[in-house]
Amino acid sequence: MAILGNSGSGKTTLLDAISGRLRQKEHFFGDVYMNGQKLKKEQFQDCFSYVQQNDTLLGYLTIQESLTYTALLALQKHSNAVMAKLSLSHVATNVIGSSIFRGISSGERHRVSIAAQLLQDPLDLTSVDTQSKERELETYRRVHIIASAYKNSEIFRKTLEAIERTKRMKDLPAIPFKSKDSSSAVSKLWILLRRTRRNVSRDKTGIIMRLSQNLFFGLFLALFLLRLKNDLLKGALQDCIGLIYQCVSAPPYIGMLNAVALFPPLHAVSDHESKDGLHQKWQILLAYILHFLPFSIISVAIFSTFIYWTVGMNPDVSRFGCFFAVVLVAHQLYEVLTLVLLGAVQNPNVVNSAVMLLNVAGVLVGSGRTDDMPTPFKILSYLTFQKYSSEVLNEFYRLNFTCGGSNISPGVSASCVFPQGIQFIETTFPDAMSRFTTDFLMLYAFLPALVILAIVSFKIRDIIIVRQ
Numbered sequence: 001m002a003i004l005g006n007s008g009s010g011k012t013t014l015l016d017a018i019s020g021r022l023r024q025k026e027h028f029f030g031d032v033y034m035n036g037q038k039l040k041k042e043q044f045q046d047c048f049s050y051v052q053q054n055d056t057l058l059g060y061l062t063i064q065e066s067l068t069y070t071a072l073l074a075l076q077k078h079s080n081a082v083m084a085k086l087s088l089s090h091v092a093t094n095v096i097g098s099s100i101f102r103g104i105s106s107g108e109r110h111r112v113s114i115a116a117q118l119l120q121d122p123l124d125l126t127s128v129d130t131q132s133k134e135r136e137l138e139t140y141r142r143v144h145i146i147a148s149a150y151k152n153s154e155i156f157r158k159t160l161e162a163i164e165r166t167k168r169m170k171d172l173p174a175i176p177f178k179s180k181d182s183s184s185a186v187s188k189l190w191i192l193l194r195r196t197r198r199n200v201s202r203d204k205t206g207i208i209m210r211l212s213q214n215l216f217f218g219l220f221l222a223l224f225l226l227r228l229k230n231d232l233l234k235g236a237l238q239d240c241i242g243l244i245y246q247c248v249s250a251p252p253y254i255g256m257l258n259a260v261a262l263f264p265p266l267h268a269v270s271d272h273e274s275k276d277g278l279h280q281k282w283q284i285l286l287a288y289i290l291h292f293l294p295f296s297i298i299s300v301a302i303f304s305t306f307i308y309w310t311v312g313m314n315p316d317v318s319r320f321g322c323f324f325a326v327v328l329v330a331h332q333l334y335e336v337l338t339l340v341l342l343g344a345v346q347n348p349n350v351v352n353s354a355v356m357l358l359n360v361a362g363v364l365v366g367s368g369r370t371d372d373m374p375t376p377f378k379i380l381s382y383l384t385f386q387k388y389s390s391e392v393l394n395e396f397y398r399l400n401f402t403c404g405g406s407n408i409s410p411g412v413s414a415s416c417v418f419p420q421g422i423q424f425i426e427t428t429f430p431d432a433m434s435r436f437t438t439d440f441l442m443l444y445a446f447l448p449a450l451v452i453l454a455i456v457s458f459k460i461r462d463i464i465i466v467r468q
Helices: 011-018 041-046 063-074 079-085 106-118 133-151 154-168 185-201 204-225 236-275 281-310 317-344 348-366 375-381 385-392 421-428 433-467
Strands: 048-051 124-127
Touching: 048 106, 063 079, 063 106, 063 185, 079 106, 133 154, 185 204, 185 281, 204 236, 204 281, 236 281, 236 317, 236 348, 236 385, 281 317, 281 433, 317 348, 317 385, 317 433, 348 375, 348 385, 385 433, 421 433
Parallel strands: 048 124
Antiparallel strands: none
16 A cells, blocks of 8 residues: 655655654544554554654664663564574674764665564554655656556455455454553663663763863863962962852863753653654653763762862862752753753754853852842842852862962951952852851752653653643
8 A cells, every 4th residue: 555645745744643752632534444444543543654754763783782672671582583584684783873873774774664663563663765866756657557557357346245245243353452561660761771771882982072071171161270279469369269160161161062962862762652652752861861860970079070170179078968969950950951951942053052151141240249239130040059159169268378478467458358268259159158058969969860850851841732
């Protein structure tokens, strides 16, 4: 059977409707029968599948790994048999590849997509392949001639009579639905986490870059500062402030770059698989978050160790631990925030710009004194992590400044107004020392809040798509 039509005529929409991939079922018209029995709209997905024109696969997985993880999600155990059936056994250990690096051929990629659908045990499987405009019109003309001849044939008349007789039968054959067995939500999350880790672990260049991005930033920062000074006339105060602001504002942007580069391919696969009922989108989201946590910890630990002791910050282990904890949450928060926006906006370039603007706005509104700001900005400052991080990440504690190499005394330059770091803290961040524990807890409360917001964002997008 062939479904023909011009571009945009609804071929794919028809297949989406029959295979149960369209959630908005109240606007469907017509009936679908299987073995003479009328199917409910909720049963379409349990009977039919189709292979889309564009293959959505994870490039760093081998064919066997890709199909094995699909089989685990579908609770099937015959991935090897499906590979043999589609002549994929001889290339089972080859990586699938992508536009960036070479893998299997386009024909083999399409057979992998067919195998992934067969593992879901559909009763009927349709393959969609849209050709060029010229070939589409030529094929349409030829098939129209064949279809006209077929409708006037005896075979067509007998086929219609057989369908009507089957519908009137008392004992109709059972409908062979897909298997109803399904893995638990935790099992699916574990499978998705393993698949994500396996796929990303083969990108050696990507792993090296992820672990070293913060370090590269630390090298540039150290080259500019060399060592922090205590002499206010030589810019000791400005260097300290600049270092703190850079450590609060740059790691979030690096976290955003990681999410924009790595998550969209996973998101595309998730869109495809969630329509087939293999898992829900929030599960791939959590799998990605759990995957990047160790990389974030290692990357920030390398950066923090290098920059803290190289530029000569407060030589106290507890203060170093505080510095590491603040930079770590700053890095992770904006990677999760990027996921929140990617759940609502599919364009990574738009998300990139939005996150950058939010980071700049957070630094401007949340850092430093807010006494002279308009009331709306004062309120907004409490919604930025920069407010709490700049109060917690305060390296002026226990610092003693000098002015021109000597201790500060009354009547010296106006640049030498803070003989001790604690005085700068009390002036710039009033009562910050007494709020240290509260600020720290508030800072880390942003992380679970954004994870929940990301899950909600993905669910809201699903609802919007259903209603379109």
